[in-house]
Amino acid sequence: MRRCVSVSGILFLAFVMWAGVASAAPAYPVPDSFLAGVPLELGNPDGSAPGSNDWSCRPSDAHPEPVVLVHGTGGARQTNWAVYAPLLANEGYCVYSLTYGNFPDLPWPLDAIGGMTPIDIGTAQIAAFVDQVLASTGAAKVDLVGHSQGTVQANNYVKFFGGADKVAKIVSLAPPWQGTYGNDQISAGRFLRSLGVDDAVAAGFPVCQACPEMLQGSKFIDRMRAGGVYVPGIEYTNIVTRYDELVVPYTSGLEPGPDTTNIVVQDGCQQDYSDHVAVAGSARAAGFVLNALDRDNPRVVPCSFVAPVAG
Template identity: 55%
Template sequence: MRRVSGFSLFVVLLAAMSAIAASSAHAQPYPVVYNLFVGVPAELTNPGGSLPGSNDWSCRPSSAHPNPVVLAHGTAANKQTNWGVYVPLLANEGYCVYAGTFGNYVGSPWPNSAMGGMLPIEQSAAQLGDFVDRVLAATGAARVDIVAHSQGNVYGNYFIKRLGGAAKVDKFVGLAPLWLGSNLLGLGELGVYSTQLGLKAAFDGLFGECQACPQVGQGSDFLRELNADGIYHPDVAYTNIATALDELVVPYTSGLVPGPGVTNIVVQDGCPTDYSEHAALGGSPRAAAYVLNALDPAHPRPVPCEFIPPFTG
């Protein structure tokens, strides 16, 4: 019960922050407020709903943006709470935008049911694959582009490499990716040792309801198997957008593995006033400009350098 009440209080506090930030929104088809948590009020008022500008199943991609964009959220997030910036931003740019909640406990009471990325990554990836198939069928597009945040990168790549997604994905843009896993607080190393000692079940139990969490630990069996044939699929164009201040992906270079045709970006490079950490990449205007350029490299735009606060972006 403490998990539910604590999350509820957290959401209420973030909603208050978002309401303050929303006052600065400028007039356009869908207001864009650069704050990671601006999507939280939508989840509070319409649990399980879709943000305005997303999941329009009558949308037809334009010649300028022929690939629909599918958004893959991070751990404990969902299609509204993770994407309050990117849904309106991409919709205003003329993209058909789709966001789902993957890997949540559907039968649990809200807000537990609103926390995606909790099931094993294989299950989240399969749900993403079904969602992509629905997007392709509805839009008539040949392939989608994926924008992912945090754990969304891992189950997104599992879909690409293990579930036939490479034939359906053109560009993959990762915010705070962790291809090599995280050793936060030494938990990656502890996971390896516990497996060697036959204590894997006890170690996994440390993460409670988050069955995916031990899978993204540095050196985990899951990542070792996923990366056995290389990090990337050669038929997909990857862009990795990382922050040197990432407190959850440790080290942050876990998401910057080089590869043929792979673009690696650290948002602090050339911009010392960018203090975004793991969460803030989902709300940062600087990171968002990099995402837009990755999706449409033929029409690059200037990437702003300004003060980017942590947590909100």
């Protein structure tokens, strides 16, 4: 009888261990292309990317800061983050994303084109969203992962909108710290076309008011750079691509500073041809992001072929 009980106990323990492993398996499929956000938006208008905006999520001891994803010009909470929302959720992070700087009174899909209003208007929306995330999760701080305009939005928040004590890390994909000579309005046009908006309607879409603010020598860039770009006490990681056609030159994103890591995706991986949008879908860039969010547990960063635009 004792032998039967012992065997039963072993079988039960094995089942529990198997169930634990099964529950730790990735919950969300992770696409390998930045453009995967477009079919998500078409199938779930004004929705959230899988893995994001779960307001019941509570941060773990391993990842105490929720991650807030801040999209780029023309992007939104779903279209910009088809790769990162499920990836980070599968890694055990509480992940949140908003659409800022859009025109919510316009019909879909025009209301899904964000980053269009003046930068300060978008930053105020980000500040309110971060407060909502902190209140929901009980966390003391968040980490911000930004892409394109989202990088300067994140920094504008910590430097001028009271976010310095609420942010632990800022990880930036394709940031224009020194300003750009590129035309970021192109990003909005790409998203409009990908969501099926015809040229006649797109031509009447409001002009991007944030775009000229990111040009080199603009009042916004000069204000951000005055006294130094970065805010003390925050860990910064900048990830750029040599093939960036919108942040010109791409070295605008390689701003030196204390507690700052600058990374060029192609260093050590010449087959990654990520451009401005594809860098937000590149597996290599994502590996650097994961390491930036968890510096104590670095992993090998992959190197694989990445095509421009698609990522």
